[in-house]
Amino acid sequence: MIPVISVVGRSNSGKTTYLEKLITELKCHGVRVAVIKHHHCDFDMDKPGKDTWRHAQAGAETVCLVSPHKVAMIKKTDQELPLDQVAGYIDNVDIIFTEGYKQESKPKIEVYRQASGNEPLGVKPELLAVVSDTMLYEDVPHFRLDDPAAMAGFLEINVLNWKQQRND
Secondary structure, three states: OOOEEEEEOOOOOOHHHHHHHHHHHHHHOOOOEEEEEOOOOOOOOOOOOOHHHHHHHHOOOEEEEEOOOOEEEEEOOOOOOOHHHHHHOOOOOOEEEEEOOOOOOOOEEEEEOHHHOOOOOOOOOOEEEEEEOOOOOOOOOEEOOOOHHHHHHHHHHHOOOHHHHHHO
């Protein structure tokens, strides 16, 4: 089972920026990463007039675009799919991050910046770690916003169990 970690925080907390840095760091360590971004509104990835857009407009429930280096799938749904179902479409990676999904009961990394002017989300049982410019919770591992290498090491040991596997 691929571990799923949700990167959460209030709007403008720096989730995307931090996740970019963390992904880059993990990739340097040979970790294969996937990301599922949660969006509250409808969205459109297809371009009007293009073949796949035309197929969807004609009524196709699912449209896939495949090239030698990428695969994209747009699937119509009657309701939002559960996170576990979406994660089930992903394979050949070591870890899946989500951006958002605050309400899911997955391990979470909270990103918080004092300058955002928002309150932190608060300690929840599934809170794995905090990335912040200030100490938030005494009993939760804390990492600096400018040090994704420390978080990468923490995840390799505590989530991916790579230290144990590499030493066996």
